[in-house]
Amino acid sequence: MSLHSLKIQKILHQNFPQIAEKSLQEEIATIGQLMDFEAGELIMDYGSYVRMVPLIVKGCIKVSREDDEEGKELLLYLLNAGDTCSMSFTCCMMDKKSAIRTEALEATTIIGIPIKYVDRWMTQYQSWKNFVMMSYDNRLLEMVKVIDSIAFRGLDKRMEQYLKALTESTGNKTLFMTHQKMADDLNVSREAVSRLLKKLAQIGLVKLGRNQLTFLG
Amino acid sequence: MSLHSLKIQKILHQNFPQIAEKSLQEEIATIGQLMDFEAGELIMDYGSYVRMVPLIVKGCIKVSREDDEEGKELLLYLLNAGDTCSMSFTCCMMDKKSAIRTEALEATTIIGIPIKYVDRWMTQYQSWKNFVMMSYDNRLLEMVKVIDSIAFRGLDKRMEQYLKALTESTGNKTLFMTHQKMADDLNVSREAVSRLLKKLAQIGLVKLGRNQLTFLG
DNA sequence: CTTCGTCTGTGATGCTAATCACCGGAGGTA
DNA sequence: TACCTCCGGTGATTAGCATCACAGACGAAG
Incomplete structure (x- = not known):
């Protein structure tokens, strides 16, 4: 063999x-x-x-x-x-x-x-x-x-699911990607992602950085 | 046997x-x-x-x-x-x-x-x-x-697909149902369906009636 | 350190459909 | 006929996100 x-x-x-x-x-x-x-x-x-x-x-x-x-x-x-x-x-x-x-x-x-x-x-x-x-x-x-x-959820919920899925799947809380990539994955505009992520950062769910993002969920 | x-x-x-x-x-x-x-x-x-x-x-x-x-x-x-x-x-x-x-x-x-x-x-x-x-x-x-x-289409395209699928599947060009039922199937509001159907009737794609609708596609 | 391209933040504006409010018509029932 | 309920039409307003436009920020390359 x-x-x-x-x-x-x-x-x-x-x-x-x-x-x-x-x-x-x-x-x-x-x-x-x-x-x-x-x-x-x-x-x-x-x-x-x-x-x-x-x-x-x-x-x-x-x-x-x-x-x-x-x-x-x-x-x-x-x-x-x-x-x-x-x-x-x-x-x-x-x-x-x-x-x-x-x-x-x-x-x-x-x-x-x-x-x-x-x-x-x-x-x-x-x-x-x-x-x-x-x-x-x-x-x-x-x-x-x-x-x-x-069909049933808004962008905010979808984003949370998305971040959860990605961090769990890669086993890394920090994702190295741009807002544009996330927007593509979710089929929404880059601006919508940027604005939403800012909100999530304000409530402490994520930490933002250039070309990266840490999910604190 | x-x-x-x-x-x-x-x-x-x-x-x-x-x-x-x-x-x-x-x-x-x-x-x-x-x-x-x-x-x-x-x-x-x-x-x-x-x-x-x-x-x-x-x-x-x-x-x-x-x-x-x-x-x-x-x-x-x-x-x-x-x-x-x-x-x-x-x-x-x-x-x-x-x-x-x-x-x-x-x-x-x-x-x-x-x-x-x-x-x-x-x-x-x-x-x-x-x-x-x-x-x-x-x-x-x-x-x-x-x-x-x-994800990719607006309500108008979805409605057309929906009517096409239903009429083909039942083998009957006339559907006996209310706008509310269609709205439920498509997960949109009843008003949106009514307004859209009116437009489709104007371009001759459907014929409307109470509790029924005929698809002319 | 400067330059330059990429990434991000943010306002202005528009579009699609949701939501709210109400009305009139169709058709069944007393 | 009078009433009553369900169905459909329609306007006004709002919500969510797209699109456009542009500015500032960062980092890599020179």
């Missing part, structure tokens, strides 16, 4: 304990490709074709939707170690263009699984089937949460 | 041709429960527990999200013959409360499949697995479309 395979098996044990079958672990170890992305790197652009399903091993991936017509953007959800991207399943299987854009927020490592195995293992391995189904479910629920927040 | 089973098998042939395996058809025919709902009947309320996954045979089901705090509502998507409700999969499997509310828009018939079979058949029948996966995929894409429309 190769060093590469052993490494992947170790990673699987640590991050994907629910993938239980020994032979499945071995298959993943043989077939899976370890891929690294730098912070800020675009993993998959909107409209591109997907050929792999990623198991996230380390880091944090931002998944966002882009508007066809006006180039607007909206953060959908964040993925962390132990997650996978359900959106890629169907994109893969139906050989469709991606409806979303994914970007590494920090140094991120994934195991790429070619599509045909993702499908084959569904009927072959109970734990893989459960893993995939759970993933779909989580994503659907995330989407419902996104809809809730843009 | 019972009459009930034969009836279900016939229905399956007509509405779910992708469910190919003979033995799966037979299992569904044996296990599935035919259920009828009247127009306007609430099938499953927000917060209730789900024990069946429905295969929609006839009619039209409205799936909507309800806001916990302020009782606001928002139409997510419509289901027709040949569809199933992916949201119910995970609700079932994880024995969670439903995140959504479903309501029959017209006289509707479903085949109810108990959860344990839904799961078991995933590994047992290729076509069932594909059916379930396709359904998840469609639902995810629907959710993305909802997000697009509330």
Whole structure:
């Protein structure tokens, strides 16, 4: 057995304990490709074709939707170690263009699984089937949460959720980004973000700095 | 073989041709429960527990999200013959409360499949697995479309999509409902709907009447 | 230290839809 | 017919955020 395979098996044990079958672990170890992305790197652009399903091993991936017509953007959800991207399943299987854009927020490592195995293992391995189904479910629920927040909440609540999600997902209370980036993620104007953040700073919920922000929630 | 089973098998042939395996058809025919709902009947309320996954045979089901705090509502998507409700999969499997509310828009018939079979058949029948996966995929894409429309479009575009979806789904260009109901579905005020519909009537896109509206798109 | 581009703060103004207030019409009921 | 309730139309006002315009502040590069 190769060093590469052993490494992947170790990673699987640590991050994907629910993938239980020994032979499945071995298959993943043989077939899976370890891929690294730098912070800020675009993993998959909107409209591109997907050929792999990623198991996230380390880091944090931002998944966002882009508007066809006006180039607007909206953060959908964040993925962390132990997650996978359900959106890629169907994109893969139906050989469709991606409806979303994914970007590494920090140094991120994934195991790429070619599509045909993702499908084959569904009927072959109970734990893989459960893993995939759970993933779909989580994503659907995330989407419902996104809809809730843009349909039912004002910008202030959305901002709080946003800061909470980002700081928890990266494990760092201080975010290094501009107001413009946040405005893009939330699909609002930069001015609205600046004004709102000022208010939040006044009530002590955040501490502001140039190109950075600390969440005190 | 019972009459009930034969009836279900016939229905399956007509509405779910992708469910190919003979033995799966037979299992569904044996296990599935035919259920009828009247127009306007609430099938499953927000917060209730789900024990069946429905295969929609006839009619039209409205799936909507309800806001916990302020009782606001928002139409997510419509289901027709040949569809199933992916949201119910995970609700079932994880024995969670439903995140959504479903309501029959017209006289509707479903085949109810108990959860344990839904799961078991995933590994047992290729076509069932594909059916379930396709359904998840469609639902995810629907959710993305909802997000697009509330995040990126104004009320006018949303209204057009809404009328288009409803008339297509029910197969009837004339909708029998009040402005208030539409306002609820779109999560906007009744006045906004009335004013907008007036404009659409002026450009000849709709014809208005008390408690009804005809879409000329 | 100066320059320059990027980031942030802030006022002015506008647009979309919410909210409030009220009215008249349609249609059912006594 | 008289009444009463629900539905729809409409104006006035407000709220939230977009857009425009510009100024000051910071930090990197020279």
